[in-house]
Every structure is written in structure tokens, then in C-alpha cells.
Amino acid sequence: MRVTNSEGAASDRYERADESRDAMSARFPTIDSVVDNLREVGYYANRRLATAVFLALKLNRPLLLEGEPGVGKTELAKALAKMLQRSLTRLQCYDGLEQREAVYEWNYAAQLLHIRAAEAAGKGGGSEATLYDSRYLLRRPLLQALQAPTPGTVLLIDEVDRADEPFEAFLLEYLGEYQVTIPELGTIKAEVPPITILTGNRTRELSDAVKRRCLYQWLDFPDAQRELSIILQLVPETSEVLGERIASFARHLREARGTTDFHRVPGVAETVEWARALNALGIVELDPDIVVDTAGVLFKDPDDINGLTRQRVEGFLQASGAFAR
Ligand SMILES: Nc1ncnc2c1ncn2[C@@H]1O[C@H](COP(=O)(O)OP(=O)(O)O)[C@@H](O)[C@H]1O
Ligand SMILES: [Mg+2]
Numbered sequence: 001m002r003v004t005n006s007e008g009a010a011s012d013r014y015e016r017a018d019e020s021r022d023a024m025s026a027r028f029p030t031i032d033s034v035v036d037n038l039r040e041v042g043y044y045a046n047r048r049l050a051t052a053v054f055l056a057l058k059l060n061r062p063l064l065l066e067g068e069p070g071v072g073k074t075e076l077a078k079a080l081a082k083m084l085q086r087s088l089t090r091l092q093c094y095d096g097l098e099q100r101e102a103v104y105e106w107n108y109a110a111q112l113l114h115i116r117a118a119e120a121a122g123k124g125g126g127s128e129a130t131l132y133d134s135r136y137l138l139r140r141p142l143l144q145a146l147q148a149p150t151p152g153t154v155l156l157i158d159e160v161d162r163a164d165e166p167f168e169a170f171l172l173e174y175l176g177e178y179q180v181t182i183p184e185l186g187t188i189k190a191e192v193p194p195i196t197i198l199t200g201n202r203t204r205e206l207s208d209a210v211k212r213r214c215l216y217q218w219l220d221f222p223d224a225q226r227e228l229s230i231i232l233q234l235v236p237e238t239s240e241v242l243g244e245r246i247a248s249f250a251r252h253l254r255e256a257r258g259t260t261d262f263h264r265v266p267g268v269a270e271t272v273e274w275a276r277a278l279n280a281l282g283i284v285e286l287d288p289d290i291v292v293d294t295a296g297v298l299f300k301d302p303d304d305i306n307g308l309t310r311q312r313v314e315g316f317l318q319a320s321g322a323f324a325r
Contacts, residue, residue: 020150020151020152020192020193021057021058021060024057024058024084025057025058028054028057030054031047031050031051031054032050034050034053034054034057035047035050037083038050038053038076038079038080038083040083041079041082041083042079042082042233043072043075043076043079043083044222044226044229044230045076046222046223046226048217049076049217049219052215052216052217053076053080055215056195056215057195059215060193061213061214061215062175062196062197062198062213062214062215063196063197063198063214063215063216063217064160064198064199064200064206064210064211064214064215064216064217065197065198065199065200065217065218065219066199066200066201066202066216066217066218066219067201067218067219067220068201068221068265068267069201069264069267070221070266070267070268070269070270071219071220071221071222071267071268072219072222072268073158073197073199073219074156074158074199076197076219077090077154077156077158077197077199078156080154080195080197081153081154084151084154084195085151086151086152086153086154086195087148087153087154088153088154088156089141089144089145089148089153089154089155089156089194090141090155090156090158091140091141091142091155091156091157091158092158092159093157093158093159093160093161093162093163093167094159094162094163095162095163095164096164097162097163097164097167098167099167099170100140101140102140102141102142102167102170103140103142103143103180103182104137104138104139104140104143104182105138105140106132106136106137106138107136107137107138110135110136111131111136114130114131114136115131118130128184132184132185134185137182137185141155142155142174142180143180143188145190145194145196146174146178146179146180146188146189146190146194147188147190148192148194150191150192151192152190152191152192152193152194152195153194153195154194154195154196154197155194155195155196155197156197156199157171157196157197157198157199158198158199159199159200159201160198160199160200160206160210161200161201161202161203161204161206162203165207168206168207168210169207169209171210172209172210172213175196175210175213175214176213177189178190178193178194178196198210198214221250221251221254221267221268222268223251224244224247224248224250224251225247227247227250227251227268227271228240228243228244228246228247230268230272231243231246231247231271231272231275234272234275235272235275235276235279237279238275238278238279239284241284241285242275242278242283242284242285242286243275245285245286245320245321246271246274246275246278246286247271248320248321249286249291249316249317249320250265250266250270250271250274250298251320252316252319252320253265253266253298253316254266256316260307260312261303261307262299262301262304262307263301263303263304264299264300264301264304266298266299270297270298270299271298273297274294274297274298277294277297278290278294281294286317287317288310288313288314288317289310291308291313291316291317292308292309292310292313295308
């Protein structure tokens, strides 16, 4: 474990960070190479997102992705880990998330045993230094990521907007310097900075301080062509014609949201699931009845399901037919 502030260790660390950055630049020399390599691991990125990824790798900066549910934020972190052949370390955020679940906590039971053993041996309760030994440290995702062996890990801090503001403030040290400070142990800094992806659904505005430390990218739903590629990849039994209809139908649903009362429009996960369902039902072409009957795959809200009337579906089908090649 590297817990230090000494100059020699620090320069050694920066050299390693430089090395890993240089290796990264050699492997992914252009934005196109990022697009291609992501596609090879099953992720379809547009150029804007690939540019953000390229810069995050090159500049060694955390990347904050915001967008609606189901646009591929979490999936990007998984794909990056595959692309870089690194492990994925995931910190799922939620209301009430505390540092001890995110970073570390002390193994009190083991510390207690240590005290008892020391007492039994007639050595008193053991000194504080031995009690707060790294043996008794339970490492949670952030610390695991900082201490991951070469080649390092991809750290996904998922749905960071669900955590509360104090936790967000706590993240600043990590995001700015890839380090955390543990009162009993000192500062723990990454030897190889984790490739860090934060995601958020904008349930609340993140602080400027977090945004300033990250590169930022807003993710939209994929265009119909990219969504078709995703569907065909994940549900290969789908015919190209049906896949096209699904993708353009979904696109029209999403575009119509401004003029309808849908609470939440389907994400990519839902369209993929819909393709699976339609195949399971032996459907080769969309018609209003089948869309109405399977609305529960696309929507998860009773009002939205009821709102997808036969008449509305006909309108969407007609409009989306015009989009099919
Ligand atoms: N660009 C993409 N390339 C490949 N698969 C995608 C893409 N976008 C979304 N998906 C698929 O959609 C699903 C939902 O995406 P996810 O990353 O969970 O959404 P988010 O985290 O934005 O809510 C994923 O499991 C993945 O199968
Ligand atoms: Mg997600």
C-alpha cells in the first residue's frame, strides 16, 4: 500500500502515470480509433462522445456523463473497461451513501479481537498504531480503485446525483487529485489513476466544484441507425426490417414526448427488450394491436401504458414508417 507524501515516491508515481498515459495515446491515437475500439466491444458511440472519451484518456481527467435513463451512460463505463482490458470497479450512489460504504471502514470486530488477544498476552489493549493498521482496513470501491494493481481499473461512480451534497463535496479530493485522506493513515494516492466515469440523471444539479474537475458530456438517445445496430447486436435474431421499425418507432415516441403526457419514454434497454419480446412472439412486422399488447415492455408507468392508445400508435407507426429505409 502506498501511503506517503515523500518526494521520491511522488515522482515515481507521476512517472507511472505518464507511462500509462503514453501507452494509452499509442493505443488510441485518434478519435476514430476510440469509435472503432468501442464498437469492437459492442458500444456504439457518436463522435462527440468518442471525443470526450479520447480527451478523458489523454488528459487523465474524470468524465461526467449526464443524460436520461437508458442512453448508455453506465454501459459506456463497462465498455471502456473491456476496451482497456481493465477491471471495472463500481460505486453505486444512493441517498444516504456514506464514506464508509464508498471508501473504507475499520473492521471493528477484528480490532476488538486484536485488543482481546493483546490483553490476554498481558500487553494491554495494543497501541493505536497497531489498531489502525491497514490489516484492519475494509476497502470499499473508491479505495479499491486507488489501490488497484497495474494496469489499474475503470472506476464507475454511478448516478452520483442520487448521493447527497456532503458526499459530493467529499469526492472533490478524489476527482482533483486521485487521492483520499484517511485520518489514521494519511493520504492515499493512486499509483495508476483510475479511468473515472461519473454518471448522473440530473435528478438534481451537481455542484460547480464537481463539474470543474471533470470533462462533461451530455448523452442523447442514439439516432435510429445506431439504435438499430445496438438492437441487432444484442438481439441478433431480429430481422433488419423489424429492427428498423422498432428503432424509428422508439425515436418517434421520444420526439413526441413534448406533445404528449408520457412520464418517461423508453430507453435503449426497453427497445432491446421489446425486440426480444417481439421475436419471442414470432412478430415480423409492427401493427397497432401488437404495440398496444406489448406496451408494458416499453413503458413502466400505468398512465403511460394507458396513454399508448391504438389511435396514437397508428399515428406513430405511420410517422415512423416514413423513416424506415
Ligand atoms: N451506445 C450504446 N451502445 C451499445 N449498447 C447501448 C448503448 N446505449 C445503450 N445501450 C444498451 O442499453 C442498455 C441501457 O443502457 P445504460 O447504460 O444502462 O443506460 P443509462 O446508464 O444511461 O441509464 C444497456 O444495457 C445497453 O445494452
Ligand atoms: Mg445507468
